[in-house]
Amino acid sequence: MAEAKTKSAVTIRDLQTFEDLKQMDEVEREVWGLSDIDTTPLTLVIATKEAGSIWVGAFDGTKLVGFAFGFLGLENGRLIVHSHMLAVREPYRNSHLGYNLKLAQRERVLAIRVDDGRTDSRTNDPRITDTRISEMTWTFDPLQSRNAHLNFTKLGVVSENYKVDLYGPETSSVLHRNGTDRLWVTWPLSSRRVSDRLQGKDNRAEVLDALSTLTPLIHFNGDGKPARTDLAAALNRQRIAIEIPSDIVEVERKDPALAWEWRLQTRWAFTEALNAGFSVAEFCRTVRGQQGPGVYLLEKAKVEDYVPEMKRKPVNGR
Secondary structure, three states: OOOOOOHHHOEEEEOOOHHHHHHHHHHHHHHHOOOHHHOOOHHHHHHHHHOOOEEEEEEEOOEEEEEEEEEEEEEOOEEEEEEEEEEEOHHHOOOOHHHHHHHHHHHHHHOOOEOOOOEOOOOOOEOOOOEOOOEEEEEEOOOOHHHHHHHHHHHOOEEEEEEOOOOOOOOOOHHHEOEOOEEEEEEEOOOHHHHHHHOOOOOHHHHHHHHOOOOOOEEEOOOOOEEEOOHHHHHOOOEEEEEEOOOHHHHHHHOHHHHHHHHHHHHHHHHHHHHOOOEEEEEEOOOOOOOOOEEEEEEOOOHHHHOHHHOOOOHHHO
16 A cells, blocks of 8 residues: 655645646545546536635645535525535545645635625725635534544534435445435634644543543443433433444444444434534544544533634624
């Protein structure tokens, strides 16, 4: 297998030319193993780029080795950028390219200024507006421990929305054979929480301390299978823990039935907890040794209760 590439060997820049955009198809197919029916048409790639969507690429020389794609969206009446895809070729996955592509997306989103098109009635000049996009969203498979670590621990996302089979029961990708359940996460770009995470401030000790007092709602039994604890007791607490395997891809390879059991049990736990008013706040990787499970920490609160910057301003001063 090829050696992992270092950050210094790769340049991150916008996808600009037709040749840049054309390479995206090859990377998408390689990373997800998609058939033609599930790949993004090149015409759509070009159209979204021309319409202002964010296409950021990681290049080793002229070769595209990873990319991130985000587009403008509306969530509860607010402008956001939704990051639909992020892909990194396998030899480059241990060089923090996924993290750096997210930072590049963040930089570009924070630079966006929205002009509402209104003019000053006294001077007939365009008004100076400073409307900014303060949040990004995306989805990921909550059984993927590595992605959960990147999203919650390193980037500082939060979540209060679990989507069952978002892309259908499966797609042509070998990575989508265990259902396509997703956590819909929000990245509050300018919040103190995110700033702290990007500066490398580690809250692992605090999370481990909180987890030490909890019996997880879903946990490993003695045979490596998911087991439930009492739901009513969990919902009466201020915090809930949910364990997942450290490597669900390996579980899927060795025992697809066990992987599906983990899907069903964690689906139940997340949906019950979120419907009861909990939010997903943190993730801690390998809490019982190198091969131990990862654990989500859920708080009985809305995300804006512990990310104050996400509180919505009242409309018309009310």
